[in-house]
Amino acid sequence: MSLLWLRFALGCYFIGLVYAFVALRRTSDLFARIALHAASLGMVFHFVSLVEVFLSGQFVWASVHNGESLLAFISMTFFMVIYAIYQTTSPGVVVFPVVFFLTFVAAVDQQPVLLTAFVQRRGWLIAHIILIFTGYAALVLSFGASLLYLLQERRLKSKKPTSLISFLPALEVIDQIGYRSLLLGFPFMTLGLLTGSVVALTTYGRVNFLDPKILLSVLMWAVYMIMVFTRWNSGWRGRRAAILASFAFVAALAAWAANYFSTIHRFAS
Amino acid sequence: MRFQLIGVNHKSAPLEVRERLAIPESRLPDTCRDLTAYPGIEEAMVISTCNRVEVVTHTANGHADLRGFLHEHFHLKPEELDPHLYEFREKDAVRHVFRVASSLDSMVVGEAQILGQVKEAYATARAVGAVRGQLDQLFSRAFAVAKRVRTETAVGSSSVSIASVAVELAKKIFGSLHGKNVFIVGAGKMSELAARHLMAHGCASIFVANRTYERAIGLAQKFNGQAIKFEDLYATCDRADIVITSTGAPHAIFRREHGEQFLARRKNRPMFFIDIAVPRDVSPDMAKLDGIFTYDIDDLQQAVTSHVADRRKEAEHAEAIIASEVEKFEARAATLDVVPTIVSLQDHLETIRQAEIDRVRGRLGQMTPEQEIAVEALTRGIINKVMHTPITTLKSAAKESEATTVVDVVRRLFNLQVKGKDDQAELAAKKDEVGTRQ
Numbered sequence: 001m002s003l004l005w006l007r008f009a010l011g012c013y014f015i016g017l018v019y020a021f022v023a024l025r026r027t028s029d030l031f032a033r034i035a036l037h038a039a040s041l042g043m044v045f046h047f048v049s050l051v052e053v054f055l056s057g058q059f060v061w062a063s064v065h066n067g068e069s070l071l072a073f074i075s076m077t078f079f080m081v082i083y084a085i086y087q088t089t090s091p092g093v094v095v096f097p098v099v100f101f102l103t104f105v106a107a108v109d110q111q112p113v114l115l116t117a118f119v120q121r122r123g124w125l126i127a128h129i130i131l132i133f134t135g136y137a138a139l140v141l142s143f144g145a146s147l148l149y150l151l152q153e154r155r156l157k158s159k160k161p162t163s164l165i166s167f168l169p170a171l172e173v174i175d176q177i178g179y180r181s182l183l184l185g186f187p188f189m190t191l192g193l194l195t196g197s198v199v200a201l202t203t204y205g206r207v208n209f210l211d212p213k214i215l216l217s218v219l220m221w222a223v224y225m226i227m228v229f230t231r232w233n234s235g236w237r238g239r240r241a242a243i244l245a246s247f248a249f250v251a252a253l254a255a256w257a258a259n260y261f262s263t264i265h266r267f268a269s
Numbered sequence: 270m271r272f273q274l275i276g277v278n279h280k281s282a283p284l285e286v287r288e289r290l291a292i293p294e295s296r297l298p299d300t301c302r303d304l305t306a307y308p309g310i311e312e313a314m315v316i317s318t319c320n321r322v323e324v325v326t327h328t329a330n331g332h333a334d335l336r337g338f339l340h341e342h343f344h345l346k347p348e349e350l351d352p353h354l355y356e357f358r359e360k361d362a363v364r365h366v367f368r369v370a371s372s373l374d375s376m377v378v379g380e381a382q383i384l385g386q387v388k389e390a391y392a393t394a395r396a397v398g399a400v401r402g403q404l405d406q407l408f409s410r411a412f413a414v415a416k417r418v419r420t421e422t423a424v425g426s427s428s429v430s431i432a433s434v435a436v437e438l439a440k441k442i443f444g445s446l447h448g449k450n451v452f453i454v455g456a457g458k459m460s461e462l463a464a465r466h467l468m469a470h471g472c473a474s475i476f477v478a479n480r481t482y483e484r485a486i487g488l489a490q491k492f493n494g495q496a497i498k499f500e501d502l503y504a505t506c507d508r509a510d511i512v513i514t515s516t517g518a519p520h521a522i523f524r525r526e527h528g529e530q531f532l533a534r535r536k537n538r539p540m541f542f543i544d545i546a547v548p549r550d551v552s553p554d555m556a557k558l559d560g561i562f563t564y565d566i567d568d569l570q571q572a573v574t575s576h577v578a579d580r581r582k583e584a585e586h587a588e589a590i591i592a593s594e595v596e597k598f599e600a601r602a603a604t605l606d607v608v609p610t611i612v613s614l615q616d617h618l619e620t621i622r623q624a625e626i627d628r629v630r631g632r633l634g635q636m637t638p639e640q641e642i643a644v645e646a647l648t649r650g651i652i653n654k655v656m657h658t659p660i661t662t663l664k665s666a667a668k669e670s671e672a673t674t675v676v677d678v679v680r681r682l683f684n685l686q687v688k689g690k691d692d693q694a695e696l697a698a699k700k701d702e703v704g705t706r707q
Contacts, residue, residue, distance in 0.1 A: 156441060157556060159568045170444030171539060235536030238559040 002056070005049035006069060006107040012042030013072075013103055016096035023093050032089045039076060039096070046073050046103070065106040067129065072102035074137040082141070082177055088169040091177060094144025124199050132192030138185020139224065139245075139252055145178030146245040153238055175237055178245075186228050193221055213258040220251035270602040271331040272362040272407065275339065275354055276316075276323030279376045282353035290322040290343055290350075297390065301399035303342065309333035312404040314394035316369070318386045320376050325366060327403040331358060363407060363598055367591045370411040371418040372425065379425040379580040384415050406602070414594045421590060424583040431459070432466040434572045435543050435564070439467060439511055442541050442562055447471040452509030454478050454502065455516035456488040459545050463513050468492060476509060478502045480516070507531040513543045514550040521552035528555045543569070607667040610676045611660055613685040618656060622648050 019035035050073060053066055079095045082088070152168045168174065196217075200206075209215060227244045230236040236244070277287055292300055297315055304313035304324065312327040324335060336354065340347060357365045368374045372383045391408045394400040400408070419425055436446075443449055449472045453460050456479045464475060475494030478501070479485035485496040497505050502522075506512060507530070516522060523542065531540060542563040544551040549565050556563045564572075626648060630636070636644070659679060666675040679685070 152441075153559070156438070156562055159564065159571065170440060171442045173444040234533075235538060237537050237539075240559070 002049040002052035003107060003109075005045045005052065006103065009042040009045035009049060010100070010103045010107045012038045012045065013096065013100045015039075016042070016092060017100040019089075020093045020096040023090070035092060035096070036083065036089055039079070039092070043073070043076050043080070046076070065108075067133070068102045069106035070129070071133045071136055072099045072106065074133050075099050075102070075140050078137050078141050078181065086169060086173055086177060088173070090148060090168050090174075091141060091144050094147060095141065098140050098144075124195050124202075128192055128195035128199055130192075131188045131195060135185045135189030135192050135224075136252060136256075138181045138188065139248060141181040142178045142185065142227075143245045143249040145174050145181065146242040149174045149178060149238060150242045178241070179231060182224075182228055182231065186224055189221060189224055193217060213255065216251060216255035216258050220248060220255050223248040223251055270359050270363070270403075270599065270606070271328045272326070272357075272359055272366075272403070273328050273331065273333055273335055274323060274325045274357045274362040274365055275335040276321060277353045277355070278321035278323070278374065281355050286350070286353050287320070287322060289345065290317075290339075291319075292317040292322065294393075297393045298397045300342070301394045301397050304338065305399045307333070307338050310338075312401055313399050314390055314404055314408070316387055316390045318383065321369070321374075323369070325362070325404065325407075327407075360595060360599055364591060364595045366407060366411050367414045367594055368588075370408075370415040371587060371591060372415070373418070373584050373587055373591070377577065377580075378584050381419075381425055384412070388412065407598070410594070410598050414591060417594070418587045418590055422583045422586045424580055424587050431545075431566075431569045431573060432463045434569050434576070435463050435513075436466045436470050438543075438562075438564060438572070439541055440470070442539055443510060445471065448473045449510040450474050450476065450508055452476045452478070452497075452506055452512045453488065454506075454512060454514040454522070454550065455480075455546065456484045457515040457545070460513040460515045460543075461488060461491075463543060463545070464492065467511060467513075472511070476505065478505075503527055503530070507534040507540075509540070510538070511541045511543065513545065515545045516550055517546070518550060519548060521548075521550055523551045523555055525552060525554045525558065528558045528561045532558060532560050545569070603667045604664065607663045607676055610679055610685065611663055614656065614659065614679065614683055617683055617685060618652050622652055 015038035016035045019031055022031055046069070050070060053069075075095055076099055079091055079099075082091055148168060149171065152171050152174055155168070156171065200214075209218070223244065227236075227241070227248060230244065231241065277290060279287070282290075292315060294317075297317065300315050301313055304310055304315070304326065307313075309329050310326050310333050311329055314325045316323045316325065324339070326333060326335065335356065336347070336351065339345065339350060339354070343350070365374070370384055370387050372379050372381065375383050387408070391400060395405070439446055439449075446467060449467075451464055451467050451472050451474070453464050453475065456477060468475065475489065475492040476497050477485040477489040477492075477494055478497040478499050479488070480499050482496065482498060485499075488494075489496040506523075506527075512523075514523065528540075532538075537560050539560045539562065542551045542555065542561065544563055544565040547566060551563045551565070553563075555561050626644060629644075663675060663679060
């Protein structure tokens with residue numbers, strides 16, 4: 001049943017996906033409003049789906065697909081918070097495709113790979129999942145903002161006539177969205193990794209730093225830290241920030257993909 | 270729908286002609302009165318702005334001599350005036366009024382001022398009774414159309430002066446301008462204007478640097494700002510988010526190395542240079558730095574021009590709206606044209622009915638209330654049944670070109686009197702009644 005709700009949500013997010021492509025070409029307030037409503041409706045379905053998973057009793061939260069679904073939901077929540085503060089749907093250009101992709105993967109079928117290993121500290125595991133996903137969602141948003149920043153900067157520098165009519169918010173607003181997401185996401189990511197380490201330690205008795213999942217996670221965290229530091233220390237923006245953000249994003253993707261071949265984080269013993 | 274319009278505008282007549290036709294605001298009421306007193310004119314209104322002088326009328330037969338009126342009123346010879354005049358009738362006049370109110374006929378397409386001017390002209394003419402039923406409807410609709418054009422198209426969205434384009438650009442970079450600092454380098458008129466615009470949009474403080482320190486002080490005082498010695502320019506410039514520069518220096522005074530210094534000190538927060546000097550004050554390689562945005566006078570001018578071009582594009586969309594609105598207006602006006610006939614017909618038959626009842630009542634003697642009701646219902650029923658087809662035919666004919674013929678035939682057949690123009694308002698009110706009854 002939860003899968004059905006998720007597929008409904010996917011349908012709604014599809015409208016968001018179409019918006020993301022259209023918005024890059026031309027401005028349409030009406031379409032932005034439609035996409036926003038569709039995304040809100042999608043979130044309702046999505047929430048129902050997540051609650052059903054949670055209430056199903058079995059601890060299936062740690063399946064990769066449910067994780068993707070949760071990540072998509074948190075990303076959408078971030079998007080909505082930004083909309084509430086800045087009244088802009090433009091981060092949707094990046095967030096909608098990512099959310100659609102994650103939901104799509106999650107909605108394909110029931111996840112066969114389940115966490116069957118005996119986990120001693122279930123509370124820590126739940127904390128780990130939620131913290132790290134919030135960190136991921138913030139990273140997605142920050143990455144999106146840095147791309148939008150580049151786009152807007154290029155438009156302004158090109159001095160082309162169309163540069164004044166654009167769906168993008170002001171450069172500083174995009175910058176603020178990116179920076180605030182970054183600042184918010186960093187502690188979540190750090191705490192998420194720490195709780196993950198605690199779970200790993202109690203389950204396996206040690207943390208194997210050579211495991212691809214852990215290695216990539218640490219790498220991602222390091223890039224994340226460099227981003228926060230360069231921004232705080234010398235106000236890196238624009239191209240340099242975008243390069244770093246892309247790097248962190250790729251590292252995050254790699255760390256996520258490592259779920260499929262990590263021995264520790266396989267969700268299976 | 271016997272509208273007639275005559276006038277000149279910025280496209281049809283040079284300034285010298287428009288000047289001679291311009292009517293001062295104080296004389297508008299008199300002109301409106303003169304117009305309504307002129308043979309063949311029932312209602313009239315005058316729109317007089319710096320770009321146009323137009324007389325809009327509703328006439329008795331659609332052929333009032335408006336040219337003659339202008340010749341007399343302005344004491345101009347036909348050969349002086351006529352080559353510059355344009356004249357529209359009926360549907361074309363409606364379209365022109367809609368276009369003018371929607372600012373599509375303006376020199377700067379989309380400028381918002383014209384609608385206010387038309388509204389004023391309308392209020393003046395209405396106050397002296399020169400605008401009643403027909404023109405009232407035309408202009409009420411024109412204002413609604415103008416609003417529709419404004420909301421459904423972007424025809425009035427972009428600004429069209431260098432100073433306002435500068436503000437718009439600054440907003441694209443900084444979002445809100447609240448708390449932003451402005452630096453004026455070289456105290457010129459144009460930079461002062463741009464600074465004034467920026468301050469009006471919320472900029473916090475202003476710095477002024479000029480080769481002549483006294484002039485810097487003078488300008489700074491105007492804005493409650495701070496004068497900076499020219500030699501301290503590079504040391505203080507990074508405090509500003511927006512720099513407006515217009516010195517007479519023969520070479521660029523802001524070069525790449527300066528930009529790098531500023532950015533380092535500002536922790537890479539963006540800076541916006543508005544360079545209105547010729548030759549330019551900001552070297553082109555500054556723009557290559559991330560976080561520095563420079564717009565020179567040509568770039569600003571180009572933005573202004575493109576805004577005008579954007580408006581033209583949007584104007585095409587607006588024209589389509591106007592075309593459909595003209596059709597709607599024409600259809601409504603035509604329906605309104607048949608209303609007097611329908612009302613007269615109803616009145617005529619009602620009189621006959623009453624007369625017949627009175628006549629028969631004498632023969633029938635005293636009737637019970639039930640019988641009274643029955644007779645009323647019977648006669649009314651017959652009248653309504655008989656009238657149903659002619660009224661339906663009239664209404665459907667109103668939408669076709671044959672309306673006038675059908676109206677004439679019905680009037681002749683029933684020997685109906687044409688109501689005077691004073692009854693127009695009453696008739697308009699009855700229109701709804703007719704609609705409800707049928």
